[in-house]
Amino acid sequence: MKNLFLVSILSVLFLQSCSQEAWLSGTLNLKEADDWKPMVYLVYPEKFEAVAQSFVGKVLDSAQVDEHGRFEFKNKPGFQEHVLLEIVVQKMGEKYPNRLLNKNPETDNYFPLVYKPGDHLVVEADIAHFQSTFSIMEPSQKNMALLELRDLRSTAFKKHLEGQQDGHGDDEDLLERERNQYEFRKELIDFADMAEELMPAMVALRWASPEADYERIAELAYAQSRKWNSLYPEHSWTKELASLVSKDNLPILIGDTIPDLQLPIKNNGAVNLMEILKGKKLVLLDVWASWCAPCRVENRNILVPLWEKYNTEGFQIMAYGLESSEKAWNNAIEKDGAHRWLHASHLQGDQNSFMETLRLKTIPANFLLNEEGVVLAKNLHGQDLIDFVNDYLANP
Incomplete structure (x- = not known):
């Protein structure tokens, strides 16, 4: 009798397990699937910085894709509130289920979706174009x-x-x-x-x-x-x-006032930035380097013509160079015709107090400042820079 009772209990548990409804199921189009694993992974980005980031999301579960492209997740996530999850597929040979591709939306290998307790989600996608073809029923x-x-x-x-x-x-x-x-x-x-x-x-x-x-x-x-x-x-x-x-x-935001930096001016000792701003309608604080090709192009094609046009109308350029070699710096200034305006550098490369104070890591960069040091605009280049200077000095 005990054995019959035990068999009955096990049978019930087995039937319940088999009939457990999938909370997430779907079908993948397996065309062009030779390079892809027949698996779907469930990844949980626990923090904001983990969203859309490779190798940091927590792998919660995986599901086998059958020969017809069908898959099911039956083990419900243990969350009691709305959470963001990432549904991921991987190519053959990829060791890490939580590697996320962000190179091209047409072929990226994951899709983020929001799960709430009680959800029953049904999805479809082309495994080789996962993100771009991903769909959710209702x-x-x-x-x-x-x-x-x-x-x-x-x-x-x-x-x-x-x-x-x-x-x-x-x-x-x-x-x-x-x-x-x-x-x-x-x-x-x-x-x-x-x-x-x-x-x-x-x-x-x-x-x-x-x-x-x-x-x-x-x-x-x-x-x-x-x-x-x-x-x-x-x-x-x-x-x-x-x-x-x-x-x-x-970096310093538009509308903020730039710090009163002390700048080691070429051939003229140290000068505070606010001294340079005095009496000027508009100052371009330009961050460049002799080894920065786009900076050099901008010197010749944009800054020289702007200087020639507006330097007598209250326009000044203060160029800070990320330089280690004084010789290379001087050569670039002369070759580009940039000797017309002010130059400064600590000659310490990109590890210097200027970059640290302004919290800059990338060049070319620039700030357009009024006489009080308020940042009016920043990181304008080419025609955008020309248009801003023209408009501002025409209608200060």
Whole structure:
């Protein structure tokens, strides 16, 4: 009798296990699947900085893909609130289930989605074009926002970045490539600015810079931190973002007053920046180097003509060089015709107090300052810089 009772209990448990409903299931199109593992991984980015980042998300589970492309996750995540998860596929030979590709939205290998307790999610995708073809049956508002973000990212990539990876990187093109990168990132942050849902907005911010480098979009990122901190001040990701893009970690922002730096002026000793600003309508603080090809192009093609046109009308250029060799610095100044304006350098390469104070890591960089040292604009190049100087000095 005991044996019959035990068999009955085991049978019930077995039937319950077999009939357990999948909380996440889907079908993958296995066309062009020869290079891909027949597996789907569930990855949990525990922190904001782990979203869209390789090797740091926690691998929660995996599911086998059968010959028809079907897979199921039956072990429900033990979360009691909304969380962001990443559904990931990997190529053959990849050792790490949590490696996430961010090179091209057409072929990137993961999709972020929001899970809430009680969800039963059904998805589809082409395994070889996972992110771009990923779909969710009857998506929630949050997941619909993520699908819209995916489409925006794909369109922006094609508009601004597609084809740049294989470019030759000619000196004339480098600044244009950087501008394209900025426009791509701005479109993602504009999505976050319009978003009503926190997690899709956070994904947009991470996709704007998977490396968490917001130096070139400092004002945009800082504004997003302020927005989400006002809406969700206790959320851990909001706090992480606030720390990451605090004013202490970003370059001087537009609208702020630049510190009164002491600059070692070429052939003229040390001078405070505020002394240089006195009596000037507009000062361009230009950060460059003799070894920086785009900087050299800008010297010759943009700054010399601007100087010639406006130096008698209250326009000044203060150029700071990231130099180790005084000879190379002097040669570049003379060759570019840049001897017309002021130059400073600590001759300590890129490890110097100037870069530390302004919290800069990337050149070329520049700040357009009024007489009080207020940053009016920054990192304008080419025609954008010409237009700003023309407009400002014509209508100060």
